Amino acid sequence: MTTKAREFNRALYLTGVMLLISADAQAGLTGQLEATLESNNSQFDSESSLEERLDLFYQNVDDGLSANLSLVMAQQSGNDEAELYQLYLQQDMNDSADQISLGRFFRADTLGYYSLDGVQYRHRADKLIMSLYAGVPGRIEAFRSIDADTLYGVNLQTLPVYIIDYEMDANLGWQRLEQDSHEQRYHFGWRANSDNETNRPLPAAVSMSASYVEESSQWEAVQIKTRWDLEEDDTLRIDYETYEPASNELSFRDQFYSLYARGNQTQFKAAYQFDYDYQQTWSMAARRVNREYGGSGYAGVLAVEQRSSKGLLFAVKAEQLKLQSERVASLFLDVDKTLGPSVRGGVSGVIQQQQKQLVGDNRSLGIELYLEHMVSVNALPSDLHFNFTASHIWNSRLEDEYRMLLSLGYSFGGAKQGMLQ
Amino acid sequence: MKQKSLLKHGEKLVPWLAGAGFAVSHIITSSNCTIPKQGRCSTCGGCVVGLAAIVAWAVHKKKHGNGIYDDQSA
Numbered sequence: 001m002t003t004k005a006r007e008f009n010r011a012l013y014l015t016g017v018m019l020l021i022s023a024d025a026q027a028g029l030t031g032q033l034e035a036t037l038e039s040n041n042s043q044f045d046s047e048s049s050l051e052e053r054l055d056l057f058y059q060n061v062d063d064g065l066s067a068n069l070s071l072v073m074a075q076q077s078g079n080d081e082a083e084l085y086q087l088y089l090q091q092d093m094n095d096s097a098d099q100i101s102l103g104r105f106f107r108a109d110t111l112g113y114y115s116l117d118g119v120q121y122r123h124r125a126d127k128l129i130m131s132l133y134a135g136v137p138g139r140i141e142a143f144r145s146i147d148a149d150t151l152y153g154v155n156l157q158t159l160p161v162y163i164i165d166y167e168m169d170a171n172l173g174w175q176r177l178e179q180d181s182h183e184q185r186y187h188f189g190w191r192a193n194s195d196n197e198t199n200r201p202l203p204a205a206v207s208m209s210a211s212y213v214e215e216s217s218q219w220e221a222v223q224i225k226t227r228w229d230l231e232e233d234d235t236l237r238i239d240y241e242t243y244e245p246a247s248n249e250l251s252f253r254d255q256f257y258s259l260y261a262r263g264n265q266t267q268f269k270a271a272y273q274f275d276y277d278y279q280q281t282w283s284m285a286a287r288r289v290n291r292e293y294g295g296s297g298y299a300g301v302l303a304v305e306q307r308s309s310k311g312l313l314f315a316v317k318a319e320q321l322k323l324q325s326e327r328v329a330s331l332f333l334d335v336d337k338t339l340g341p342s343v344r345g346g347v348s349g350v351i352q353q354q355q356k357q358l359v360g361d362n363r364s365l366g367i368e369l370y371l372e373h374m375v376s377v378n379a380l381p382s383d384l385h386f387n388f389t390a391s392h393i394w395n396s397r398l399e400d401e402y403r404m405l406l407s408l409g410y411s412f413g414g415a416k417q418g419m420l421q
Numbered sequence: 422m423k424q425k426s427l428l429k430h431g432e433k434l435v436p437w438l439a440g441a442g443f444a445v446s447h448i449i450t451s452s453n454c455t456i457p458k459q460g461r462c463s464t465c466g467g468c469v470v471g472l473a474a475i476v477a478w479a480v481h482k483k484k485h486g487n488g489i490y491d492d493q494s495a
Contacts, residue, residue, distance in 0.1 A: 013444055013447070017441075017443050017444035018437055021440035022437045022440055033443070035475075037456070048457045048460065050454050050457050073448065075457040076457060384475065384479035
């Protein structure tokens, strides 16, 4: 990042905060300020980061005009950054039948989660929503970057129609990435679901989606999902999916969850879930996994969740995975408690045994604690919120890992935490 | 009369000054904090000012209304 861009983004931050505090919600401005301090060694090196984030929304319902500014100033690995995540204007026209967005905005599709510097137009007709977009794709921190100079495409989404007890919708898309060469993708998607129990033994819900890359003649992100409501409280799901994780950063749970892999993988999954009573749910799943790295094999999961009327959630999950050269057995424990109208806390624990070619026989014990608190002012919860998360993983043959995160945020004009992420 | 008008202008300026103070303290903290760079605190106090400002603002807004839970206090 150039110094000029950094200074420009800091000036935007200054202007945004001043506007937010002086105008507040009365002028259609809402937003959130958040400061986060994080320390971890999970990327094989210990590092700390400090991040200040501003999200600012403007909305004028009468004129159909809205705008969003989202930027982050951070210090990480000795680097001093001020990154603009989003800055766009959005105008609704013709009773919201047409909408045009201009600037830098987020998009999520089979390419992953990315920002686009450009324009997006959406038209809503009686039975169809059409969207056109074009611009320069960018990278969002910790997510996979898109390597292209320009990206443009069109997407058609049908509004739900009812055919023989099923509510159905479909989408069709075309997308082209340009750099030295070009890459064209076609997206397909179809969903159907029914609440009518007389449809048994037909599935209660089916969805299919896939992307086809013309240049490599390859299918990617294929998903076929079915849900069968066997009895009132019994559900069977049979799914097939191929995917490549978009983010390189794994959460506490993900890094133990042996079905998460870096690289392409395909899995065929059958899962059965039944509610023992309205507070207790049992589930079991079997998977056939094929990985780009690590070969293929099977996984089995057995889990139980217990909820109490006092806001306590208790979950236990046992998982066994056997790939060609790899064997992983894990036991997860989660306790989540709503401690009051403004406090929530939880603890997660995991015991795992890994038998891998490179590592040998590694045993892990991991613990994570978290606390979310809407800070009280004058004995009432205020718009000020506080989060604390700490985790430690003890390994027998690998380096121990830890992560600590502390954040304090303030929501202006009723914008709630998480809403702006 | 003149004093009243000055006071009114001053009241209008307060949120802008508060906003500028917030933002400047955040910019200084995010660019100069030594914890991510050197792993130790140089006790510059920038973060304390930034955090104190945000807490003070929360107390001020709660006292003067406009909070999202105001309906509970009624």
